[in-house]
Amino acid sequence: MSQLFSPVRVGRYTLPNRLVMAPMTRSRALLDGTPGDLAAEYYAQRASVGLIVTEGTQPSDDGQGYLTxxxxxxDAHVAGWKKITSAVHEKGGHIFIQLMHAGRMSHPDNTPHHRQGVAPSAIAPGTGMFTAKGMQDIPAPRALSTEEVRQTVAEFRFAARRAIEAGADGVEIHGANAYLIHQFLAPNANTRTDEYGGSIENRARFAIEVAAAIAEEIGADRTAIRLSPGMTLWGIDEGTEGPDLYRYLVAELDKLGLAYLHIMHQGNEPLLTDIGHLWKQPFTLNRPGRPREQIGADVESGLADLEAYGQMVLANPDFVARLKADAPMTEANRNSFFGGDAQGYTDYPTFRETASA
Structure with missing residues (x-):
């Protein structure tokens, strides 16, 4: 595990260790999308990890999926995020804002303009979503026109620039977990007949254009992307071409010289190995549910440069210190994951506080 605590160069930054706080939706923003008052404390508490990747953050009204x-x-968003980035930097941390466009994973009751979601094609995900009125079925989205796809790329570019204005060290593009970019990759969610649908190259085009636009806007060394090969969440099916699509996509993204690639691993080890060979920049690996005794194994083997953890960092703001001291980990309270107040957000104790209680 000692390699985990060694510095690593990621883009234009030297991180003090190879541990990453994975992005986790917490649904505690104000109704206008401004981060809540406790968010600065929440992220600053966890600033000892090498890199914080924030919760998914919409680049536009159309990009919002969930409530709060x-x-x-x-401007209000930027002002709110400035408080967060300043608090993290004061603790010596680094923070990338994750840009997440929900696409069809949206409900009109949750968005500022109350319109139906947008997606590659007018195909509903076949699942429900929590709204202020309770659980409701997600309606079929509206298919983006070719020009609107290009406009959405521009919205990602604009949001990236605003993230840097807010003091973020960079942005991570959310290309995973059944959201808009992932919807373009999956043939059962993308039945387009223009240049963004059909072939592997066409279905990968949107992801590549978003990454290229952001890299041009803020620098490739401040731009990263997260992918989840094989993910079948919320009706997504990548089909038999899925592995080849990711081999093509990763090879094309690698040409951009991005800060890092973040893979949420779904169990296809041969594909993971191929991705590791194709990607020449820093590689971050997230294995959801990985037991504590395996922390550090991917960095130690050379498969990854960094390892990302979610719930363990959420429930243990002193995650790095606990690993170094071999101290027990607090279990995350699932009932407080989404929405609410300080409970299950900023009130998790450090192990020293627990020991002295």
Missing amino acids: TPGIYT
């Missing part, structure tokens, strides 16, 4: 998630496209 933050945005990064208005």
Whole structure:
């Protein structure tokens, strides 16, 4: 595990260790998308990890899916995020804002303009979503026109610039977990007949254009992307071409010289090995549910440069110190994951506080 605590160069930054706080939706923003008052404390508490990747943050009104998630496209959003980035930097941390466009994973009751979601094609995900009125079925989205796809790329670019204005060290593009970019990759969610649908190259085009636009806007060394090969969440099916699509996509993204690639691993080890060979920049690996005794194994083997953890960092703000001291980990309270107040957000104790109680 000692390699985990060694410095690593990621883009234009030297991180003090190889541990990453994975992005986790917490649904505690204000209704206008401005981060909530406790968010600065929440992220600053966890600033000892090498890199914080924030909760998914919408780049536009159309990009919002869930209730009370933050945005990064208005002046109020920027002001709210400045408080967070300043608090993290004061603790010596680094923070990338994750840009997440929910696409069809949206409900009109949750968005500022109350319109139906947008997606590659007018195909509903076949699942429900929590709203202020309770659980409701997600309606079929509206298919984006070719020009609107290009406009959405521009919205990602604008949001990235606003993230840097807010003091973020960079942005991570959310290309995973059944959201908009992932919807373009999956043939059962993308039945388009223009240049963004059909072939592997066409279905990968949107992801590549978003990454290229952001890299041009803020620098490739401040731009990263997260992918989840094989993910079948919320009706997504990548089909038999899925592995080849990711081999093509990763090879094309690698040409951009991005800060890092973040893979949420779904169990296809041969594909993971191929991705590791194709990607020449820093590689971050997230294995959801990985037991504590395996922390550090991917860095030790050379498969990954960094390892990302979610719930363990959420429930243990002193995650790095606990690993170094071999101290027990607090279990996350699932009932407080989404929405609410300080409970299950900023009130998790350090192990020293627990020991002295």
